[in-house]
Amino acid sequence: MVVLDALLALVLAGVAVATLNGLRRFRAVVLFVVFGLLLALIWARLGAVDLALAEAAIGAGVTGALLMAALDRLRRTESSRAVAGSAPSLWPVVLVALAAATVGMVAVLSLEPAGRPPVAFHLGASGVDHPVTAVLLAFRAWDTLLEVAVLVAAGVAVRAVGVVPSPPSTEAGPLQAGLLRLVVPVLVVLAVYLLWRGSHAPGGAFQAGALLAAAGVLVQLTRVPGPMDRPALWQRPAETIGLAVFTAAALITAALDVPLAWPEGWSKLWILTIEAGAAISIAVLLMRLFAGGAPVAAATSDPGKGRS
């Protein structure tokens, strides 16, 4: 297995260099997605399955879709798209990264071995059986609350851009529509499963939200009629529901005892409720990022015509 790991690390470095060196942007985007998938494999090999799931879903999947949409917009807006000249030299970046990695490795190796990590020691008190979820939503719930607030701020920022050309979409042919009918329900079920699984195994709000966002992006791309046509109705509430649920939980616990200290015996229910709200907000926000601006009110009702 050492050979496999070494090969993975080498290929990752090679793909990173190829991604940055490419003069063609389409190639760079494709290589970036490959990079994300390889990184996810490496996280999985290191035993960090939560990170692997997040990297594959958000780093490779959603970011890849975002970059593709950006590329399409660039093609439509730029008059001359040829990038002249040679790529800037990567060596300064590589040297800085190597130096930082060396310092980091020395720092890690000089740490005292921790023995039994404190998270494992206190896991029983958190109400969930998965250490990552316990840290995110019990021991350091305050951090996560602020992160959910940052997401809402990001949604406001995207809205502030105003109405932009919609992402590329084609009329759904029979095959695409068929795939949608198969994949969207499966993605929704998988998202709920991952959310539930987060209480005892790798999974949770971010991974579930990314899967839901993937389903939403697929629907956006294929222009099927439905609630997606009227985003103004549901997008704003859905973007804020995570923060609303989390803040309400903080206020209620503050009134009861200590803010964000879940009542004993009920913490799993509290955590799952907050995560469900957060997953919905994350999903809608990622879709919002893909669309790239304020929701287009009525223009989606006439497919086929160019939207402005």
Added chain:
Amino acid sequence: MTELLDAAVLLLAVTGAIFFLGGSLGLLRFPDVYTRLHALTKADNVGLGLLALGAALHLGDPWLIGRLALLWILVMAAGTVSCHLLAREAHREGRTSWRR
């Protein structure tokens, strides 16, 4: 019995890997976009199916086997539709298919 099973698992995994190799070779060596898509989607779907079957025999847990089957079906569906979309786009751009 377990040895027989292990041999079957090994055979399925190696055969699956050979199909993947064939698909990759086709992607690199075939002359135009249509034939390359053909090599990639057809051979890799069979390769993945054989690998999944081997893994299913090896694991033996019905819950895990169900998930492997779902994985294979989803990859096949996504591969088929992506292949169709890429080929359609190439056709619309007016790319002609390779002739001997």
